Amino acid sequence: MPGRRDWVGQGIRREQRLGYLFVAPMLLFLAGIIFFPLAHAFTTSLYREAGVNVRFVGLGNYRRLLEDEAFWNSLRVSVVFTTASVALHLAVAMPLALFLNQLRRGRTTLRLLFLTPWMVTPVIGATAWVWLLEPHFGVVNYLLRSLGLISAYKIWLGEPALALGSVVAVDVWRGFPFVMLILLAGLQTVPREEYEAASIDGAATFQRFLFITLPHLRYLLVVATTLDVINTIRTFDIVAVMTRGGPVNATEVLPVLIFNTAFQANRFGPAAAVGVVLLLLLLVFSTVYILLLQPERAGERLR
Amino acid sequence: MTQNRLLNGAVWTAMLLFLGVVVFPFYWMVNTSLKPMSEVFQSPPAFYPSHWTLAGYVNIWATRLMGRYFLNTAVISVGSTLLAMVLSALAAYGFSRFRLRWEQPLILVLLLTQMLPGTLLIIPYFQLMAKLRLINNYLSLILAYVSFALPFSTWMLVGFFRSIPLELDEAAMVDGCSRVGAFWRVILPLSLPGLVAVAIFTFLLAWNAYVFALVLTTDPKMFPLSVGIANMLGEYQVVWNEMMAGAVLATLPVFILYGFLERYLVQGITAGAVKG
């Protein structure tokens, strides 16, 4: 055909080079800003500071971690926080997505309104919630007591279990819209004909959901969940502003532990070690995520 | 039929109730921001100010560097957006138009980069920026935010670019354009929705970022909005009406931006998540 390039020999090599030239700026940028510091973080984790002296301890920081109660506590808190948060994200986002999907009018407006918690800066949303949860003058306590749901004002951010529940609640408030959007996008790919065929066959709404919607969405659900887990494990802003990891380290998720160790206790080495552990955790989930995507990518490339 | 209507009504009620819970914090933000200090610490709390006033807004502008906070956030966000757009567009073009041998591992690396924890990176990044004397400097934040936005942006744009047929490039080149020219004149205009999505994504990522700015700015003159407002918490006296006023002011631009451009963002997420 006219105009079609000749891909053979030198043409390919020159083309490849030009292609890499386009990709190079981004790669160099990432190399300098991400990979170089990442390598530096690894080496930092092999040292320990004592005042102005810094000495090499090899894997000493990591060994210490295994015996460090603060680390195991933080790991446990992270697991609880992430599991609860992600589960609730899905539990809230799914019905909302279903609802929005079958709306004929007002979908855009409602979607925008439900998106508001995700739009606002996390720390700003968190400070608003700190005010809402204020024990004596906050409106949440007042409303809950007026509705008879609690008998006495609770100190939401002052008791370990309540504090953890509060930060999870705020993270759910903040995070469900993103999951909702993904699910909504997925719902719109489910072919209408299947629903129609099912109604003709007399299937109830719930059965339609179970046997048509869910199977179609299964892949997307897993993808969305994995992404959500990856994002939620890394949550820092909300916890830092609301509780700083307290009380009694009940809300000290791994990112907060890293931050406190590095910048409050002045111990970069041990902090970097915890960071590397967090990185490994994330790598596990990232690998899952990427493996999930591969089949689709392969399909794309064959075009 | 009535059963259906009843169910429909119940569902709508539940949804509206939930919507109420979702937007309540914003209502309370505005409510508190318009109260005079004397009404803030009332028990039971008032749902609307009996003597509303703009004192909160006036005071926070006077006692805090709100103007600076806005300026800093704007500069950082715009700077990050522009740089991210340029880098990701170029890279996406490279990935989509050339059969690169290392394409698969490179994309893999890209996806992995997106998963890195910010709090780990912040330690070496801080040390690096301290050595380069870039603490309290816009550049250190811009570079960081761009690096976070690049993976997703590139990926999104690759999806968009791939939907533009190669024949268009070739037609342009037949007309005498170079590869770069084809990129500039043909691909970019056609992928405008994708570019807008990338721009919004990066802009919001930069606008909403906190932990990097918390560590990389120690001079209040260089605080962005997130750090400036959060800084007011936990002081000896939290002036809630002023703080909520600041929160409202910091949130308004984002809401307005979203109002106009949400469509593109949804498109972008759809393209990225569904079309893969």
Place this chain on the structure above:
Amino acid sequence: MNAKKNIRFSAVRLSRREALRGLVGIAATTLASSVGTPRNVRAAAPITLQYMTANLTEAQYAPVWKEMIAKFEAQNPNIKIEPILVARKDHWIKFVTAAKANQAPDVVSVDIATAAYYGYLRPIDDLWQAEPSAYREAWTADVLKAASWKGKLYGLPSWGGIYGEIYNKDLVKQAGLDMAKPPSTWKEYLDWAKPLTKEGQQWALAILAGKTDSTTRMLLMWIWSNGGEAFNADMTQATFASNPKSLEAIEFYLGLQLNHGVVAPGSVNINYLEQTILFAQQKIATMRNAYWGVAKVVGDNPAIKDKIAVAFPPMNTGKRVTLATMAADSISKDCKNVEAAWKFAKFVNDREWGVKRAQVSNWMPMRTDLTTDPEVKKDPMLVQFLEYGKVARAYPLPHPLWADIAANDIVTATQSALLKQATVKDAFTKLDVELNKKFKEV
């Protein structure tokens, strides 16, 4: 296909060159504005000194420091003072990150032992020795020792707080107690605490267990009041639980909440701010605090001014002892204008400001000539506190890890005990073990 291409083409009118130029322009502007002007680099221009202390955000200090800075700048037209306002909870972190980046503020007020240990401060022996001895004599050796680390002086002690027990006379009277005979022993204090507590309405006291070092100050005072010690003499061992007198004291103090219920709820969230608010609102009848607490509560609730009485804290041994904090103005290692910074530090310590701080903010002056100054002596309550100062032990304790353990480890143990996650004994035994481990690394 071709028609489509043409339509799109016409939409793009900008030539590549123009657009590139535009982008470069924007990028250049961003970069230029980002570089900014480094401090103190402009040669003939005025010197700017950055001044940072956690108290700058405190309402009771604001009128004093604003006037102080204005006067200093008027007297020194080529020096500009830039106050850095940072919330107390972020103050230490901001200082550390700035110091690590070699951009610490010029004049700061921080924990001397920890900051000096990490090399963040500039020793001021040379500047100090250059001052006339008449000037230097105003500071006692003890106070200077508290501002030193490993034999070097790191700060000019400017003010402090001496702790006493502050009572609400009205509430005391309502409980049928006699304010003329305040409790001097633990038992008497407990006997007062019970009638002073009306469930849900008011409580005898608030226990500080929030994540600030004020929590540790309270704990130390109760430990000392029983003749106990929290650490051994050279601060290489923690003895919160291993010293029986210390443990007894902690059990009594925390027992006020755990066993007797005379304490306001929510201790884990209570710091200086919450405690003073509770006192100002007459929700607690007593408050272990320094004189500055009085200025704070009067600021919160002017009506309480006449209801305040002060007494020495209750002891469990014959010997009276209380706690006195000391804050000093230090010069950071990165300061480029040491002479100007020293000039400002001395100005902060001038008589005028020491007196104002005493009168307005209720901060104790560190200069002995000020403590005998007639202006200062005009205030009987201040004099009362100064008397207590004679038996006060210095705070913070001189350990390089103090800034960290006082606001973290010790607080965690306190919270853990109060939340009944562990018995007092177990929580503080654990604390001893952890602290001993940490001390070994130093």
